[in-house]
Amino acid sequence: MSKNDYTTNKIYFTIKDIKDFTTKYDSYFLKLPEVYATSSYIYKELKYYNIKLDFIVGVLKEQKFNEIMDEFCKLNTKNEVSRATYKYKKQKDEVMFKWINSYE
Secondary structure, three states: OOHOOOOOEEEEEEEEEHHHHHHHHHHHHHHHOOOEEEEEEEEOOOEEEEEEEOOOOOOOHHHHHHHHHHHHHHHHHOOOOOOOEEEEEEEEEEEEEEEOOOOO
C-alpha cells in the first residue's frame, strides 16, 4: 500500500482503564453495522479506544457520528467518555468531527 492510498475511518476517545472498558463495551460497539473492529493503545500516557469503521458501509456523516456516541452514553450512563473524534482520511480527502458528551 503506498502512502497515497492510506485510509482511516475511525472514532476514537480517551478512557481510564483499557481492560475494564474493552471488557464492558467491545461487544456493544462490535454489534453496530458500521464497525468492523475495535482496538486500544497508549500514546503519551493517555489510553485511547478506537472504533474502526468499515469502508464498505461508507464514511459517517456528522449526524450519524453524534447519534452513535449519544446512544452509547444514554445506554451506559456510568461510562467516562467526555469527548470523541471521528476521522476519515483517504488520499486527499480528510474529515474530522468532534463530539462532546451532553449527558455528563
